[in-house]
Amino acid sequence: MSHSVFGKILVRQLLLAYRRPAAVLNPLFFFGVVVLLMPLGLGPKQTVLAEFAPGLLWITALLAALLSAEMLFRSDYDDGGLEQLVVSDDSLYLASLGYIVAHWCLTGLPLALFSPVFGQLLALPAEGYLALATSLALGTFVLSAFGCVGASLTVALRRGGMLLSLLLLPLEVPVLILGAGVVERAINGMPIDSLLSILAGLALLAAALTPVAIGTSIKISLEV
C-alpha cells in the first residue's frame, strides 16, 4: 500500500484545509497585514519602500511559514493519526513527503501566487514580480520541508513553539538571503539564473533528504 501513502496524506491534508479554511488563510492574512502595515511604519515614500521591498517580503514569507509550522502534526499527534501511520506498512518517507508538499500547497504556493500583488503594495518595481514569485515558490518549499522537520521534532512537547523557532530560524536564514537576493538582482537588471538554480537545488535536496529526518523525528516524538 506504500505507493499510495503520498497521495493519501496529500489528499487528506488538502481536504482538511478545505474543511478548515482558516488554516490556509492565516499565513496569507498575516502576510497581507504585515505588508499593509509597512508603509505606515516606513512612510509612504515609494523609493524607500521599493528599496526595502525584497527583504521585507521575504522576511514576511519566512515568518508566515514559521507561524503555520507549529500546528503541522499537532492534530495527527493528538488524535492518534501519527501512531497509525507508524504502525502501518506505509512508507514513512513518502508520507513525510506528502506532508511537505501539502504544507507547501497550502502556505508557500498561495504566497508565491499573490506575491506580485503584495509587491505592488510595497512599490516593488515590475521587473521584480516574476523573480519574487519564482523565488518564493522555490524557497517556500524549502521552508515547508524545514518546518516539517522542526514540527515533527517538537510535536510531543508542550509549548514547543519557541523551540521550533530557535530550531528553524538558523536553517531558514540562508533561504531568506538567497530569495531576497534573487529579487534584488532582478530589480537591478542582473541575471538571476544562478541564484534561482541554487534555490531549486536546495528545494530538491530538501525534498530528497528531509523526509528521512521527519520520519525519524515522528518515531522519536511518539516515544515521549
Added chain:
Amino acid sequence: MLESCLLSCKDVAVIRGARCLLSSLDWHLHGGELWQIQGDNGAGKTSLLRALAGLAPQSIEGQLVVNSEFLFLGHKTGVKGDFTALENLKLQLGDGAHYQTDRLRDALRQVGLADYADEFAYRMSAGQQRRIALARLFLVDMPLWLLDEPLTAIDVDGVALIEACIEDQVRRGGSVVYTSHQPLKLDLSSRTLYLPGKGQSPHVA
C-alpha cells in the same frame, strides 16, 4: 522457538523515563490465541502494547520479536473530527480497489453506524468515534490484533459487538492481545498476562 511464534518476548523489560514498569517478561504468542493483559493503572499495559506495536523501541530491553503483521488500535483512535465516518475509514485504509465504498459502508453497518456514515465525526460521541476505529477490524485481515482498552466509551451493545468480532478472529486462527480492566465474556479459552507493576515480573494467570 522465537521464529515459530507470532510474537515472542525473552527477558523483556519495559522502561518509561526513569521508571521500570515490568521486567523479566518471557512470553510467547501463537496463532489462534487470545490474551488479556491485566494490571492496575500504571502497571505498564499500554506501554507494553505500544512496545509490541513498535511504537516505543527505546523503552524496551531484552529480546522482543514480532513475526507477524498486526493491527494496532490504541487509546487514540486516529479518527478525525473534520471527516465523516466514511471518509475517516477511506483515508485510514487507503482509497484503493480493496476498499470500495460499499465495503466500507458495510463495515460501518456492522459497528452500528449505518445511519452515521456521512456524518462528521465531531458531531459523534466518543463511543461512536471509537466504533469508527473498530470498523477497521472488519476490513483489515491481519493475523494479530493488538487492542488497547477496546471497550473504552463503548456501550453494552458495542461490547457484545467487540466480543463477537474477537471470537471470529480467534476462530479463524488469528490472535488477539488486548488490555482491559473488564474481562470479555467470550466462548473461548483466554489467557491472562498479569502485570503486577513496580518493575516486577509479569505472570500468566
